[in-house]
Amino acid sequence: MTMKIERLHLSAGLALAVLAFAFMSAPVQSQGETRAMGEMTGHSGTVGTTNLSQFDPSEYLTTWNFNNLPPNQRANYYQEKALADGTMLRQYWIYASDDAVEVAPGVFYAGWAYNGQVPGPTIRATEGDTIRIHFFNGGTRAHTAHFHGFHPASMDGAEPTQFVQPGQTFTYEFKAEPAGTHVYHCHSTPLKKHIEKGLYGMFIIDPVGGLSPTENEFVMLMNAFDTDFDGENDVYAVNTVAFAYAQNPIKVKVGEKVRLFLGNMVENDPINSMHIHGNFFQVYPTGTLNASTHYTDIVELAQAERARIEVQFKFPGRYMFHAHQTEFSELGWMGFFEVESNESSGEVA
Amino acid sequence: MTEGKGMDAKMLALGIIPLLLFSGLLALFFTYGPVGVIKTTFPPVEHVAFERVELKEKLIIAHVINDGPDPVTIAQVIINDAYWPFETTKSELGPRDQATVTIPYDWTDAEPLNVALLTASGIRFEHEIAVATTSPQPSTDLFTAFAIIGIYVGVMPVFLGLLWIPFLRRLGKNALHFLLSLTIGLLLFLGVDALSEAMETSARVPQIYQGPAIVLIGFTSIILILLAIQHHSRRKHKTTEESRLLGLAYLVAIGIGLHNFGEGLAIGSAYAIGEISLGTALVLGFMIHNITEGIAIAAPISKEAHNIPRFVRHVVQLGLIAGAPVIAGTWVGGFSYSATLSTLFLAVGAGAAFQVVISIVDHFLYQKQELFTPTNVAGVLVGMGIMFATGMLVA
Structure with a gap:
């Protein structure tokens, strides 16, 4: 407790030190005894489970254009219509609101969300389609929906004149281009606040004719939450919930093509990454060109950067994936692929 | 009071009416007052304090208390920036509720350790351990070890100091006054230092225990209680010069005993938080210092000893009162x-030191001695000077 007092006492009688030493002859017994609990010290991780009926990270992976909803409900948020030129008109009903987001079991972040979820609903179209977003601001502050991709300046949602006030609506309309893996987010000010609060989502544009076919397409948006608002993130994740895919691993099969639409919307940290254990993958930066630039097991993304990733798992088993900023990883950005053997692929290990 | 029973009933009413009105006022305030409006403007105030964190092999045990006005839910635990599985005796804590959080964690010896709780609303409360090491667990061996340290540090040096009594007996009155003044200087120094330490430690006290209030109460109550005891015993017993001096010696012993309890705490807690070398340095330092305390106790009674067995009995009692609390202190501090x-003990120790100063001054005044003689002033200054100079030597 008290360095000063100790020093003082030490000093108090230096003149009598010799006398005191006479008393030091008997050794002081060690107090090193410990009680081992026999308890295994295991992985980092959270305790408990989040409310999946509110937001299910596993469902989010494969949800775009509200395809998780039954048709009658889906029509409230998404409608599509084939146009004469062969493209589609895709209409979305998106609203912003103030929401408590469960970012780790039992930990609720006072966030702002699109359609009550963070990340917001994934929007997926084919290049050339018409995107029409009916945006309603049900929150308490001015918000927008600013899409990455080509669009006229009037649809940018970044100028103060374009801020949608609480209770107001605005309709964004533009052609989906270029093909790639994009994001959308609120561009109200202060910008950092509006993004870190949770107003972002994935915007995927497929090339005409589509990407190479696979059943295994997953949307992964890396994000983080500064739950105590001190400028440092307390929870890191892919798709909001800390350790979600460690608790419920993503199931894939040996040899099958697994495509990840990966984006990074982390605030407060300039860079993020994804590393997959025991395998290597192709990286298509921003997903715009159909050419891989890296064959690697780790990809780094700056803020709002994204990439399409394609991987084929070589062996069955559990393969961890996580940010290789290990702090992020142990604060929640870690999960597993559960790779099952695949008879038809002939690559049973 | 002098006017009979009717007046008593009236007095009762006069006493009760303002109370009734006050409860009415309270009811009014909570029903119609602006509290509700104000409360909804602010989010709940969460505050969790760590009372104690124990480290065992691959295990962290945190004793925490909700010392804020609103309920708090412990949702997750973060150790050195990593979420970690844990168990808690209670996760929803009302105000003043305590919980023990157990975390299996393979902490690294001799390195800092940051233990944090994340509440349901995402607020992080942290406790930093400067040097991680296994916490001492109560065991007979350790209990005995601490007791032996206590005897070395407290009891024996004080008795050694008391051995100077025959020497002091042969000194003149001036020399005695010089020694008493020296004691004042020494205790003033210790008192101020202990008080500043108490203020420092009070910052880490959970809010509901009001650290600064503990300092105030501990400091003043020990002074007042000791003065009242002194006052009482002085009125009760016919005071002779001899008994007065003996009384003063007991006061010095009590004051030093309380102070030494604080020393024990320092030693025990230094071992407890793993600063073994610091703990050992403290043992040596306190040991040396406590010999001077023996002299302080001896000074008032150096002219005693008309009745040798009775005198020896007093000396033994004085030595135990002054020295034995170190043992208790090491137990409390260590376990x-x-x-x-x-904070409480540091404040009490500071108050006790000042009270002894008051008593010595009081003794001078009672004896109608001049206070500010060159001898006395020199004694006080030399006392403080010794503490200051030797403090610099080991800084």
């Missing part, structure tokens, strides 16, 4: 260190 207790 259940808490900022709250430390």
